[in-house]
Amino acid sequence: MTAGSLVVIGAALGAGAGIAGAAMPKRSRAAAAAVLIWAACALEATTAVRVLATGHDVALHTGKLLPFTGINLVLTPLGALFVLLVALVAVPATLFGIGYARHAMDSRSAASAYPVFVTVMLLVPAAASVATFMVLWELMALVSLALVLVDHSRRAAARSAGTWYAVLTHVGAAAILTAFLILAAHSHGQTFSDLELHARAMAPDLRALVFLLALVGFGSKAGAVPFHVWLPKAHAEAPSPVSALMSGAMVALGIYGVVLVGDVLLGGGPMWWWLVVLVLGAASALYGSLHAANNQDLKRLLAYSTTDNIGLVLLALGASGVFNAIGHPRLGALSLVAALVILLNHALFKGALFLTTGSVQVAAGTRDLDDLGGLLRRMPQTGALFLVAAASICALPPLNGFVGEWLLFQSLLHGAHLGNTAGDIAIPIAVAALALTAGLTVAAFVKAAGIGFLGRPRSTGAEAATEVPATMRAGAGLLVASCVVAGVVPMVVVSSVGRAVRAVLPHTGARSLVRGVNLQLVGMKGALAPTILALAMTVAVVAAVALRRVASRRPASRVSEAWGCGRELVTARMQYTATSFAEPVQRVFDDVLRPVRDLDVSHVAESRYMVESATYRLTVEDRVELTLYLPVIRAVRRWGQAARRLQPGSVHRYLIYGLTALVVTLVAVAVLA
């Protein structure tokens, strides 16, 4: 039972789940597919754990299936880490999907596409040749497109999201393919090991072209700033378990691509490459968090926060490249560990957030924050899960977000005084970007949690919300539990990431960061004791509760109306809404966001001075989309109109076009020959 065959059986089970999803009757369809998906995830995860533990790769080559090149899969420790990441998000999302299927994802196509999506994502990190990688990459893109378009018939927004997603993903895929083809052209074979051997001998400007193409391609899949436009649209329209998988796992595969091409195939590179990645990361982090803080749609808010977290990962990746380029391999390894830890943690808490948002959408019928409110009382478990996940994305201490931010801050801090001018300028700006992003993320998620779950319900939907079925809560609960475990005991996460990094940057000799209970920086002063910190916090909370109980004489507490300056009627409309909550932050960043404000006042017929009603609407648009993408779309549409005149509709005209083309070529052949 070689490990390779485990991978194959896993893939087969996944495909079987796909067929089961299509064939089984509606009621048991989700459950059957779920069981098979879990089996597939379990098999792939065991292989991945074996690879991480032993350190040497698992290879599998078959001539069949793909013509000419055949399939070859090699699971390196780096790939194994990402397979684990996908499995960690897929299992809870599928559990959530069982309950969710009764509401939204019940069509036959969705139930069969979802398992294929999970299986393909489990295989992408194992792909070891250009052909296998591109086939799996395209399959992943197409299946996820099908899942985004699940309810295109009901909502026009889903259709436009689908087109945006399709176009941008395939522009990215084209860039990736070109990069791989250039690499393959310079090496005899098309397996990644051949590419890696010959990549070093390539001309520097060609290597730069390959790196930039890969950065564009994988950056668009990861959702880095100029290419992030599809992310908020696609995630908002996709069903929740799918957007949890897309935001947690698929985006991470974009980062896997950058690391694969940048560090593994090209083996690092000149410093300016990684400064570009660092700047791209900082821009994505700032832009994403700014828009997350100013967005009222819960899923779009989460999608922008994905761009923000991916920005942080790219920031760490860029820093790691810069440190490697200026000859500090140990620091390079540390910031790569930070990048992958942030990515893994992001997959966990973002998955949990999307699942709980799905539960909110199922229970309250809407995901617009201005219509929610008071859900923590009506949906206690889902509300509590959302709050814990929101706390961990804000990087609050006992949870997993904090460990990632601490590692990134330490790597930037220790990289600050290396005497390299570019580094010395880039690092403080990176820290500033990291800090502002942290601040804005707190703003975004206090708004999301506070307006969404606390206070009075702002719509009848929110009023009538009740708790969702057990499987949905269990799915989200599984992810939140893993967030807490990864926060309190991060040794498991950091050591496995360390093993993957040691495989990617072998010569750095980066010994494991884990010292017993706490994380000790290797060769640098800096340590963190997350378990003791969590223990101290629990002891302190227990002590504080005891203090309050002991010191207060009157145990009974009285329930009374909230104090509204003695006003008689305290209604939900008196509360802050998401727009008003974000208004101070939006006003501070006014010139960056440039929101569209329109105020229309309708006066009483008799006199202009008496106002009948006034409506104020403020919308924050995505400036990158407006300035970069819309002009391109308008130009394409104009050329399209012009080209229409070529199509009068007469069959003869078209045939004559064909004939003239043939004649012209023959004339050319005759003349040239």
Next chain:
Amino acid sequence: MTSSTYASLLGLGAAVVLLCAVMTLWRRSVGAIVKVLAVQGVALAGVALSIGIDHHDATLAVVAVLVLAAKGVVVPTLITRVVRHDPASRETQPLVNVPASLVAAGALIFLAFAASRSVTALAPTATGRLIPYGVAAMLVGFFALATRRKAVSQIVGILLVDNGIALVAFLATAGVPLIVELGASLDVLLAVVVLQVLATQMRLRLGSLDLDQLSELRD
């Protein structure tokens, strides 16, 4: 079979194929055109047979018989069945009047010979020298396809192009492997069936097989 008779037989077959292609431009009524198509099919089969015999290649002989059956007999009968149902499609008013199309056919033939000069220089064998005939037949067939109004004559145009290509295939590679030939002829059959269905539908919906009605379909 002595080489000279073989060469002349080949020449005759290729010439007949080209002549038939030109004849379709010249004759106006669809019935005649279909008969010309049948003749072309037979000629093509003849060429294939002679090559098969010369190369003692049994598969090529089988292919020749197939071509004879398909292009010589089956396809023309199918088309005549469509034509018989629809009296209106008997005479065709081509987009380009007959003398102009004949001149154009001449130019196309000249172009075909000029373009394939390098090919013939490459293979000065008996078959190689005749390749321009196949290319010319294809070009003329394409011209016929582009300038006919009636759906049926369009079908004939497509078949002419296909026969031209088949001729070039036989001449150039001394016989196309059986599978490729089977595939090609299957395509042709399929095309004919589809077009036949299309024609009947057109007649039912539009009342006539005139292609100009199609231009209303543009949005």
Next chain:
Amino acid sequence: MSAAHAAGVVGASAVQVIAVAAGGLVLLGFMRKVRARLEGRVGAPILQSLRDVRKLFRKERIRPDVATWIFPAAPVVLVATVAVAAVMTPLITTQPAMSGGSDLFVVVYLLLAGSTLLALAGMDAGTAFGGMGSSRAVMIGALAEPALLVTILALSVTTHSSNFPAIVRATLANPGLIASPARLFAVAALLIVIVAESGRLPVDNPSTHLELTMIHEAMILEYAGPDLAMVTLGEAMRLALLLGIFVNLVLPWGVATSTTALGLVVGLGALVAKIAVLGGALAFFEVFMAKLRLFRLPELMAGAFVMALLGVVSGLVVK
């Protein structure tokens, strides 16, 4: 860790937490006294705030009808996070409990956790004021965060580590560091950020009654009795801790490097004296300062951020 040592650490940290708590309340009373004296009033006795808290503990707890478990949890978590942060910071001695993991970054994020949950609790009652207070507090937090982290970078750059006791030990080792421009810029930026974090003038007026001008006060309008006592205690501890951090970074003399009894007493005395002086100065300036308009704050915060950035750059250049 042997049991005796563990007991010692727990004992020391307990003492440090109680010192910060009591010290915080006394500091609050002292600052009110200084303000009163400057405004020509006699002012309440210094220990009044201690009595207030004791009285509040005895009052009745009131929970708004719409509130969830977050409402009572926020004061507890606020006090707990500040207590853990207090245990970690080298206020009296450079070997506080958990000194291995004692990191400026951790302290900052512990305080952030407390204030984030308080912002959430503000919105739990479902009134307009709670939402307003939280929205403004979160905006200021988002602006103060960059300045704070870059300040930590500036402080840590010169000593190659963000471990707090290490920084204090390094400053004690060569006092020249304090006069270095990097440290001066960082300290100035830190002062502005501390004023913003603890909600003192000119950022936020703690003794205002006009709801529309409140930031921190608006979030705790709903708290009564023991909850209010915990919040007041938490605020006082946070103020004392922030001033203690500031003082130990500016003039770390007196902080005990050894764990002898005498060293601890001297450390405690020095700490109290320094914080009293700084608290008095803060109160002194508050009398003459008016509250900044809410949307003038970004400029103040941007100023703090630039100063911290200058601190980092000069730290790198001077080295």
Next chain:
Amino acid sequence: MRLVASPRHADGLLVTGPVTRNMVGPLIKTLEATPHPRVVIAVGDCACDCGVFRGGYGVVGAVGDVIGVDVSIPGCPPDPTTIVEALRGITGR
């Protein structure tokens, strides 16, 4: 004696002026919002017995008629020393 921003933080309510029709609700709500043990102090004749406004169409009654009053300070207006004396009486200083 410290003025606080919300009845939740207060120990006592200092009420002045007669209770008018539209202020009955807010007065009751404010009292209800104040945690026990609490004190209500009516300051001035208007608060104690409606003073000059007795019988006015908008006046519901004195503070005592609407909520229980613990200490009432007469005088129109009451002079500061009696107010201070009364308040000191409550705190027992």
